[in-house]
Amino acid sequence: MKKFLKGVAVAASMVAAPFAAQADGHADLSYVLVSHAPDSDTWWNTIKNGIALAGEQVGVNVEYRNPPTGDIADMARIIEQAAASGPDGIITTLADFDVLAGPIKNAVDQGIDVIIMNTGTPDQAREVGALMYVGQPEYDAGFAAGLRAKGEGVTKFLCVNHAIQQPTVGERCRGYADGLGIDLGDAMMDSGTDPSEIKNKVLAYLSANADVDGILTLGPVSADPTIAALQENGMAGDIHFGTFDLGEEIVKGIKDGTINWGIDQQPFLQAYMPVVILANWDRYGVLPGNNINSGPGFVTKDGLAKVEEFAGEYR
Amino acid sequence: MSDATETDERIKEISRLRQALIRPELGGIVGTVAVFTLFALFAWDSGMFQSQGVLNWTIVSAQFMIIAVGACLLMIAGEFDLSVGSMIGFAGMMIAVFGVVLALPMWLAILITFAICLALGALNGWIVIRTGLPSFIVTLAFLFILRGFTIYIPQTIERKTIIGGIRDAAEGDWLAPIFGGKIGQPIFQWLGDAGVIAVFERGSRTGEPVVDGIPMLIVWAIILVIFGHVLLTRTRFGNWIFAAGGDPEAARNSGVPVNRVKVLMFMFTAFCATVFAVCQVMEFGSAGADRGLLKEFEAIIAVVIGGALLTGGYGSVLGAALGALIFGVVQQGLFFAGVESSLFRVFLGIILLAAVILNTYIRRLITGER
Amino acid sequence: MSDPIIRMTNIEKHFGSVIALAGVSVDVFAGECHCLLGDNGAGKSTFIKTMSGVHKPTAGEIYFEGKPMHFEDPRDAIAAGIATVHQHLAMIPLMSVSRNFFMGNEPIKKVAGIPFFDREKADATTMEEMRKMGINLRGPDQAVGTLSGGERQTVAIARAVHFGAKVLILDEPTSALGVRQTSNVLATVDKVRKQGIGVVFITHNVRHALAVGDRFTVLNRGKTLGTAMRGEITPEELQDMMAGGQELATLEGSLGGTV
Numbered sequence: 030m031k032k033f034l035k036g037v038a039v040a041a042s043m044v045a046a047p048f049a050a051q052a053d054g055h056a057d058l059s060y061v062l063v064s065h066a067p068d069s070d071t072w073w074n075t076i077k078n079g080i081a082l083a084g085e086q087v088g089v090n091v092e093y094r095n096p097p098t099g100d101i102a103d104m105a106r107i108i109e110q111a112a113a114s115g116p117d118g119i120i121t122t123l124a125d126f127d128v129l130a131g132p133i134k135n136a137v138d139q140g141i142d143v144i145i146m147n148t149g150t151p152d153q154a155r156e157v158g159a160l161m162y163v164g165q166p167e168y169d170a171g172f173a174a175g176l177r178a179k180g181e182g183v184t185k186f187l188c189v190n191h192a193i194q195q196p197t198v199g200e201r202c203r204g205y206a207d208g209l210g211i212d213l214g215d216a217m218m219d220s221g222t223d224p225s226e227i228k229n230k231v232l233a234y235l236s237a238n239a240d241v242d243g244i245l246t247l248g249p250v251s252a253d254p255t256i257a258a259l260q261e262n263g264m265a266g267d268i269h270f271g272t273f274d275l276g277e278e279i280v281k282g283i284k285d286g287t288i289n290w291g292i293d294q295q296p297f298l299q300a301y302m303p304v305v306i307l308a309n310w311d312r313y314g315v316l317p318g319n320n321i322n323s324g325p326g327f328v329t330k331d332g333l334a335k336v337e338e339f340a341g342e343y344r
Numbered sequence: 345m346s347d348a349t350e351t352d353e354r355i356k357e358i359s360r361l362r363q364a365l366i367r368p369e370l371g372g373i374v375g376t377v378a379v380f381t382l383f384a385l386f387a388w389d390s391g392m393f394q395s396q397g398v399l400n401w402t403i404v405s406a407q408f409m410i411i412a413v414g415a416c417l418l419m420i421a422g423e424f425d426l427s428v429g430s431m432i433g434f435a436g437m438m439i440a441v442f443g444v445v446l447a448l449p450m451w452l453a454i455l456i457t458f459a460i461c462l463a464l465g466a467l468n469g470w471i472v473i474r475t476g477l478p479s480f481i482v483t484l485a486f487l488f489i490l491r492g493f494t495i496y497i498p499q500t501i502e503r504k505t506i507i508g509g510i511r512d513a514a515e516g517d518w519l520a521p522i523f524g525g526k527i528g529q530p531i532f533q534w535l536g537d538a539g540v541i542a543v544f545e546r547g548s549r550t551g552e553p554v555v556d557g558i559p560m561l562i563v564w565a566i567i568l569v570i571f572g573h574v575l576l577t578r579t580r581f582g583n584w585i586f587a588a589g590g591d592p593e594a595a596r597n598s599g600v601p602v603n604r605v606k607v608l609m610f611m612f613t614a615f616c617a618t619v620f621a622v623c624q625v626m627e628f629g630s631a632g633a634d635r636g637l638l639k640e641f642e643a644i645i646a647v648v649i650g651g652a653l654l655t656g657g658y659g660s661v662l663g664a665a666l667g668a669l670i671f672g673v674v675q676q677g678l679f680f681a682g683v684e685s686s687l688f689r690v691f692l693g694i695i696l697l698a699a700v701i702l703n704t705y706i707r708r709l710i711t712g713e714r
Numbered sequence: 715m716s717d718p719i720i721r722m723t724n725i726e727k728h729f730g731s732v733i734a735l736a737g738v739s740v741d742v743f744a745g746e747c748h749c750l751l752g753d754n755g756a757g758k759s760t761f762i763k764t765m766s767g768v769h770k771p772t773a774g775e776i777y778f779e780g781k782p783m784h785f786e787d788p789r790d791a792i793a794a795g796i797a798t799v800h801q802h803l804a805m806i807p808l809m810s811v812s813r814n815f816f817m818g819n820e821p822i823k824k825v826a827g828i829p830f831f832d833r834e835k836a837d838a839t840t841m842e843e844m845r846k847m848g849i850n851l852r853g854p855d856q857a858v859g860t861l862s863g864g865e866r867q868t869v870a871i872a873r874a875v876h877f878g879a880k881v882l883i884l885d886e887p888t889s890a891l892g893v894r895q896t897s898n899v900l901a902t903v904d905k906v907r908k909q910g911i912g913v914v915f916i917t918h919n920v921r922h923a924l925a926v927g928d929r930f931t932v933l934n935r936g937k938t939l940g941t942a943m944r945g946e947i948t949p950e951e952l953q954d955m956m957a958g959g960q961e962l963a964t965l966e967g968s969l970g971g972t973v
Binding site for chain 1: 390391392394396397399400401403404503506508509510511542544545546547548549550554624627628629630632634635636637638676679680682685686688689
């Protein structure tokens with residue numbers, strides 16, 4: 030028994046170490062950011078760094094929490110937990126409105142300020158009683174991209190959609206068409222996710238529709254094979270090419286001129302802005318009057334230096 | 345014979361202490377006390393031990409308990425079910441498909457789902473029995489098969505992987521509240537009015553207590569734990585569960601219907617997973633293809649923390665329930681204590697290891713295993 | 715002596731082309747200990763499995779208490795009163811003595827119409843029966859794993875006797891035991907025999923057989939080499955039968971065993 034008690038003592042001291050570490054760094058305000066991403070999703074590292082930087086600069090405590098497996102039902106428990114621990118504010122994604130609306134509403138009714146970031150829409154944010162929405166509304170981002178492409182001379186386009194089952198992603202194509210001021214028609218292609226399939230579909234479409242002068246891809250999954258297709262048929266650098274999100278191949282494509290620009294939803298801002306806004310709201314009672322669109326941020330050849338420098342950290 | 349008598353007398357002196365202490369649940373009890381002491385020290389003023397916080401970790405623990413009871417009895421009967429997590433996702437999706445897409449009455453959707461999942465549990469068991477393959481492999485196959493269907497079915501009929509609207513479809517149903525409802529609202533309202541628990545400060549629910557009842561999820565957990573414990577320790581069938589897991593050949597020689605016991609335990613595990621799933625979709629109103637990921641391991645971890653032997657024949661439902669409590673309290677408590685969330689797995693690993701070492705020691709004392 | 719409880723005549727058992735038993739005749743009387751001797755592979759295991767209903771004989775007759783019997787499965791045999799204590803598979807070490815004792819035959823107590831396992835009765839009976847066999851348990855919830863090998867055999871034997879065995883088949887109960895434990899088990903066999911139960915004691919150890927046996931049958935290559943009464947045969951003769959028989963049967967077996 031004695032041996033066992035000793036074991037417990039050792040275990041306790043081990044367990045206690047991180048708790049103790051947490052105890053210093055006390056600030057007057059504390060916020061919690063809850064994401065829907067599993068531990069394995071590295072994209073969210075930018076978010077973690079964003080809140081850490083904002084917390085440091087503004088002088089508040091911000092914690093990052095997520096369901097380890099990405100289970101949205103577990104995320105609901107984490108929001109409930111966050112509310113129970115009585116923070117000054119909660120920043121959360123709205124990955125599944127049905128599941129998360131209840132816990133978020135309860136937190137709001139309990140007197141906790143909530144800001145929705147990344148996933149969700151401004152309408153949904155209003156419905157759950159959040160202060161605001163910080164993110165990239167898909168349709169608006171597509172619309173802005175369309176306007177820009179119109180100025181750059183695009184008249185007929187192809188939208189390569191690798192995630193046809195996700196309606197929000199398709200909104201990007203719709204917005205792009207409206208921004209160009211043309212009908213979407215059959216310009217949206219259900220490409221699937223297989224790289225060689227995407228490549229061949231793009232090649233076939235372009236040879237069948239010679240008058241297409243613009244391409245929009247919705248992420249690295251569709252952009253990378255499209256780059257390969259354009260390099261194969263010699264249209265690289267000739268056809269106007271815009272894409273959503275950034276990635277290694279996309280950055281290379283922007284560098285060598287294959288891609289005109291990439292649309293960055295700037296996750297850093299999705300993390301940084303809510304913390305700053307909540308702190309100022311709690312301290313001085315000031316709040317921006319609008320939702321904040323963290324994107325689209327257009328990344329062209331000129332802006333690549335910073336992207337490369339801070340890739341994976343703040344970009 | 346003189347040897348036996350001597351041993352007897354020698355042991356009797358400490359038998360009272362031994363009997364009080366040396367039980368399969370001892371590891372779980374020690375762990376529970378340790379975990380609560382720790383969090384009381386480090387997270388006392390974090391809201392963890394106020395009504396809302398208590399409800400939070402109780403619900404999470406109750407979730408673990410529901411699947412741990414099934415996993416525990418199955419493990420004692422000598423088998424594993426790795427398809428529990430996939431079964432949770434699948435069952436939730438079946439409710440959505442029958443109740444929302446096909447617009448059947450919710451009670452019928454729930455009953456059909458239970459029937460399908462129990463049949464799948466029986467199929468799991470039947471394959472294990474007939475082929476003699478390790479249940480580890482058979483249920484691993486079902487882990488993939490069920491998860492695959494959970495993604496494929498809604499994608500094919502609805503072109504999406506999350507189906508919502510279950511709460512609306514369950515409105516006014518007589519069976520749905522048994523899984524998604526709450527009990528004891530008047531008591532909590534009274535407690536809120538009396539100022540014992542906090543109340544909402546604004547919004548449509550101003551004045552209502554932040555905890556307005558005990559979710560049926562918790563009631564189910566308690567019922568299943570009691571049922572499992574009584575079944576295992578107080579019935580003839582419970583003895584058969586031990587026997588089937590301890591040594592199926594010896595059990596068969598003694599007239600225990602080992603195959604029937606095992607198939608029934610697979611079905612019970614499926615039942616527990618379905619209860620979990622129905623409670624979840626009724627509370628949250630949507631079924632997603634990613635629900636229940638890795639829950640099979642969480643169930644097994646809770647059971648092992650609770651002192652059950654991975655190879656079967658030994659264990660305790662109460663222990664598994666305590667294991668689930670430890671798991672839930674640690675998972676949520678780390679958030680309350682403000683520990684970096686990526687350290688959760690580290691803690692989990694340490695607890696698992698410590699529990700297994702302690703439990704092995706206790707088990708050797710009890711069973712004379714070497 | 716009256717009629718034998720069980721009489722098996724000219725039992726043959728074929729597994730495909732392999733003849734495991736080629737006409738074995740054995741009878742067991744109440745209150746006697748009938749030793750079945752034979753080296754490994756002599757057909758002892760096949761024979762007792764036939765006796766306990768696991769195998770159905772290919773040819774031959776089984777008379778139980780004078781009437782011809784056909785066992786469909788081991789449960790028929792158990793119901794009739796033929797209990798088998800297996801070499802290694804008798805007990806589950808992780809379970810308590812009382813749970814082991816009543817495994818498959820749990821006493822039931824109804825509370826509000828629900829049948830519960832009557833643990834008080836099980837515990838009390840177990841303690842009582844074990845005391846009769848000369849084993850003082852620490853408690854009924856003591857795990858079988860904490861018992862010695864001889865004690866485990868004794869629990870298994872006591873269990874069989876308690877549940878009304880008329881014929882008790884002991885499959886090499888002493889093969890893995892030390893000297894003291896062996897003598898305990900042999901003493902138990904003696905107690906059981908005196909209660910009027912017919913014991914079939916399977917062993918390849920002549921000294922153990924002679925210590926408790928009333929009659930001795932030697933099996934070799936699936937055949938009986940004859941049955942002898944106690945006192946009619948010396949250890950040396952038995953040993954010779956087992957060994958010499960083998961030499962003889964090796965020839966026959968290699969010629970006739972692959973029909």
